[in-house]
Amino acid sequence: MKTLFVNEDTRNDVPCVATIGFFDGVHRGHRFLTDTVTAEARRTGMASMAITFDRHPRTVTGNGYKPQMLNTPYEKQELLAKTGIDICAVLPFTKETAALSAREFMKKILHDRLNVKTLITGYDNRFGHNRAEGFDDYVRYGTETSMEVRRAEAFVMNGVNVSSSVVRAFLSEGEVEMAARCLGYRYKIAGHVVNGMHQGRRMGFPTANIDVAGEGKMIPANGVYAVTVSIEGVVGIFAGMMNIGTRPTFGGGDVSLEVNIFGFSGDIYGRKVEVEFVKRIRGERRFASAEKLQEQLEDDRRKVMELNL
8 A cells, every 4th residue: 555645746647546534443333335436446547545634634734633543543544455446645633634524625626636527425425615515515615626436335233323432332341352344353452561559469469560651542432341461572462451540449540541451460561452342251340359359359350261272
C-alpha cells in the first residue's frame, strides 16, 4: 500500500475508486467497505484508495474533545495495508478543512488533488462543513465533476450495524470478546513497564505495571482479564492475567494496568509490552483482606490457564 500525505501541491495522476472515513479500528464494517472499493477498482481497472485524516476531526471541531481511540496512527496504517487498498491518502484535518462544504471538498480535494472517479461512501458517512449535507447532495456534486457516487451497505452482525462506537460500547463494559468479533481481531494496548506498588509480588503474583500515556487508546472496563503478552526483545508470546483498576482492597487510587505474565520472571522495566485481551474473568471488587484477594487471584489464574492461551 502506498501512503500519500496530501498537501496543496498533491496531484495524484492515477484514477481511483475511493472511500473516505477516519477508520478508527479498521473493524469488520470498515473492511466490508474497503472490500467493496477494491472489487470495484479491479472491475474498472482503476486504483483503490482509502482517504483518511491525520487526527480525529472532533479534536478540531469539538471544544477540548479527547477521543478514546481504538488504534494508534501506526496501527491504523498497518491494518489498512492488510485490506488490499492500493493507496491510503492522509489528509491534514485543520480548521480550514473543517470549513469546506461537501461540494468544495469533493471538487478541491477529491477531484482536483486525488483524481477520484468513483466515490463509495459508508452507509452512514457524512462529510463537509458541520456534516450538513447528505448522500443525495454528494451524488449531485459528483455529477458536476463526472464523479460517480455510490453508497455501500452496512455490515450487520447479530442485527447490529458494526461501527467504532459499537466497539467502544463493548469495551466500556469489558466485553472484549464481542469487541474482537466486531473488530475481526483481539483488541490490544501497549506501553512501557514502570515501577509499581509491588503488592502483587508480595502475594505471589508479580506484575508488570504498564504506562500507556501518550497512546491515546481506550482502556477497557476495570476488571481482571485473560490476555496474551508480547515483550520487547523477548522471543515468544506469553499468557497472562491483567488487572485494570484502582486497587480498592488497598485503599484505592488512580487506575493502573498490571499484568501477571505466566512463565516469565525477567527484568523488563523500561521495555515496551503489548497486551491482547482475550476474555474478561471478572469485574473489579474490594476484598476484606489481602489474604482474601490472594485466594481470588489464585482462582482467577486457574480460570485463565484453563483457556490454554
